[in-house]
Amino acid sequence: MKLLEDRICSEGVVRNGDILKVDSFLNHQMDVSLFREMAREWKRRFAGSEVTKILTIEASGIGLACIAAEEFGCRAVFAKKTAGSNMDAEVFSTKITSFTKGKVYDVVVSKRFLKPEDRVLILDDFLANGCALLGLMDLVKQSGATLVGCGIAIEKGFQDGGKRIREMGVQLESLAIIDSMEGGTLVFREE
Amino acid sequence: MKLLEDRICSEGVVRNGDILKVDSFLNHQMDVSLFREMAREWKRRFAGSEVTKILTIEASGIGLACIAAEEFGCRAVFAKKTAGSNMDAEVFSTKITSFTKGKVYDVVVSKRFLKPEDRVLILDDFLANGCALLGLMDLVKQSGATLVGCGIAIEKGFQDGGKRIREMGVQLESLAIIDSMEGGTLVFREE
Numbered sequence: 614m615k616l617l618e619d620r621i622c623s624e625g626v627v628r629n630g631d632i633l634k635v636d637s638f639l640n641h642q643m644d645v646s647l648f649r650e651m652a653r654e655w656k657r658r659f660a661g662s663e664v665t666k667i668l669t670i671e672a673s674g675i676g677l678a679c680i681a682a683e684e685f686g687c688r689a690v691f692a693k694k695t696a697g698s699n700m701d702a703e704v705f706s707t708k709i710t711s712f713t714k715g716k717v718y719d720v721v722v723s724k725r726f727l728k729p730e731d732r733v734l735i736l737d738d739f740l741a742n743g744c745a746l747l748g749l750m751d752l753v754k755q756s757g758a759t760l761v762g763c764g765i766a767i768e769k770g771f772q773d774g775g776k777r778i779r780e781m782g783v784q785l786e787s788l789a790i791i792d793s794m795e796g797g798t799l800v801f802r803e804e
Numbered sequence: 805m806k807l808l809e810d811r812i813c814s815e816g817v818v819r820n821g822d823i824l825k826v827d828s829f830l831n832h833q834m835d836v837s838l839f840r841e842m843a844r845e846w847k848r849r850f851a852g853s854e855v856t857k858i859l860t861i862e863a864s865g866i867g868l869a870c871i872a873a874e875e876f877g878c879r880a881v882f883a884k885k886t887a888g889s890n891m892d893a894e895v896f897s898t899k900i901t902s903f904t905k906g907k908v909y910d911v912v913v914s915k916r917f918l919k920p921e922d923r924v925l926i927l928d929d930f931l932a933n934g935c936a937l938l939g940l941m942d943l944v945k946q947s948g949a950t951l952v953g954c955g956i957a958i959e960k961g962f963q964d965g966g967k968r969i970r971e972m973g974v975q976l977e978s979l980a981i982i983d984s985m986e987g988g989t990l991v992f993r994e995e
Contacts, residue, residue: 642881642917643866645873671863672882675834676870682836683871690833691863726833 614654614788618801620647621767621789627797631769639766640673640738645680651788652681655736655764658786659685662761664734666690666727668753670709670720670745673738677766681736690726692749694718705755709748712741720748727756740765740787743774750783762786770802805845805979809992811838812958812980818988822960830957831864831929836871842979843872846927846955849977850876853952855925857881857918859944861900861911861936864929868957872927881917883940885909896946900939903932911939918947931956931978934965941974953977961993 626634638644667689669678675691682689694709695718704721711718727733735749746763753760762784768775770792778785790802817825829835858880860869866882873880885900886909895912902909918924926940937954944951953975959966961983969976981993 636914637916638879641884641914642879643870643873644879645870648870649874672866672884675863675866676880679834679836679839679867679870680874682834683840688829688833688835689867693832693863723827723832725828 614651614804616647616650617766617789620644621791622799625799627794627799631771631794633767633769633791633794635767643676645676648677648680651677651766652684654788655681655734655786656684659734659762659764659784662734663732664761666731666733666758667736668692668722668727668733668749669736670694670749674736677738678736681734681764685734688726690722692720692722692752694720705752707748707751707755710744712744720752722752722756724756727753727758729757731756731758732761733758734761735763736765737763738766740768740774740778740785741772743772743777746774746778750778764788767791805842805995807838807841808957808980811835812982813990816990818985818990822962822985824958824960824982824985826958834867836867839868839871842868842957843875845979846872846925846977847875850925850953850955850975853925854923855952857922857924857949858927859883859913859918859924859940860927861885861940865927868929869927872925872955876925879917881913883911883913883943885911896943898939898942898946901935903935911943913943913947915947918944918949920948922947922949923952924949925952926954927956928954929957931959931965931969931976932963934963934968937965937969941969955979958982 664685670692678689703724765787768787768790770790793800855876858869861883869880894915956978959978959981961981984991
C-alpha cells in the first residue's frame with residue numbers, strides 16, 4: 614500500500630540494523646486518518662469474508678482494530694497480556710514471546726467474546742517472527758471460531774513469520790512488506 | 805449520556821461491591837459504534853476548544869482515543885506503562901499507581917509528541933481515584949502544552965478522583981457518573 618510505504622519512508626527510523634521506529638504515526642502517536650485508509654484497504658482485501666469480529670493484542674493493535682471494526686461493521690476484541698484481577702476466570706489462554714521486550718506473556722481472551730459462530734479477522738501493527746500472530750491464531754482455534762485471515766500494517770519480510778503463516782494456508786495481508794533495511798535503506802516487496 | 809448509561813445497565817456487572825465489569829463493550833470487547841457516539845458527545849462538550857492532540861494511556865483508552873481523534877481531526881497519543889527497549893530516550897515520565905493491579909507504573913510519552921503549542925484533550929475509560937488522570941495531566945504540564953480538559957467514559961462518583969480534578973478547575977466531562985452501586989444497584993448522577 615503506497616500510502617503506508619511512503620509514510621514509512623518519510624517518518625520511519627531504522628535503529629541497530631533491525632528495529633524500525635514508526636512511533637510518530639503507528640504505535641505511540643497514531644495518525645487515525647492513515648488508519649482509516651489502512652482499514653479501507655483491509656476491507657477491500659477481505660471483501661466478502663463476512664467478518665464478525667476483529668481480534669488484536671494490546672496495546673499497539675487496538676487503534677487499528679477499532680478503526681477497522683467500523684469498516685467491517687463488527688466489534689473489536691483485544692487479547693490481554695496478563696490476567697488482571699478483574700479478568701474473567703473463563704478465558705482462552707496462550708503464551709506469546711516478545712523478543713522486543715525479552716518476555717513471555719500469558720495472553721488471554723474471555724470465552725464470552727470468541728464464539729464458534731464467529732468469523733475472525735486478526736489485526737496487528739507488526740509481523741516479524743510471527744509469535745504474536747500465532748498466539749492469536751491459537752486463541753481463535755481454541756474458540757472454535759473461523760479464522761478469516763490476518764491483516765498486518767508492517768511485515769518484516771526478512772524474518773520468517775510471514776512465510777510460516779502463509780505456508781499454513783492463512784490469508785495474510787500485510788500493507789507494507791519490508792524485505793531489507795540493511796544500512797538503513799528500506800526495500801519494499803512489490804505487491 | 806443516556807446511551808452509555810443504558811448500556812452499562814444492560815451489560816455491566818457489579819462484582820465485590822465496587823468493581824464494575826463493562827468488558828463486553830468498553831475495555832476488552834469494544835463496541836465501536838458506541839465509541840463513535842461517545843466521541844461525538846465529547847466533541848459537542850468540548851466544541852470550540854481547538855484540540856490538537858488526544859492523550860490517553862494504554863491499553864483501554866486507546867480505542868476511545870482513536871475514534872475521538874477522528875472526530876476532533878487530530879492525532880492520538882497513548883502514554884506507555886513501561887519504557888520498552890526501543891522507546892525513545894527523550895520522554896516525559898511520571899508514576900501512576902494502579903489499585904486494580906496493585907502496581908506502580910512508570911508512564912512515559914515521547915517529547916516529540918507533546919509540544920508547548922499543543923492543546924491536549926485527555927481521554928480514558930474509567931475514573932475512580934484519579935491517579936491515572938493526574939499522571940497524564942502531569943505529562944501535559946511537563947510538556948508545556950495546554951490542557952483543554954479530560955473526557956471519561958465512566959466515572960465512579962463515589963470515589964474522589966472526579967471531585968479532586970474538578971476542584972483544580974479542569975473541565976472534566978464524564979459521560980456516565982455512577983454515584984452508587986451498593987447491592988449491585990447502579991445510581992447515576994443527574995446531568
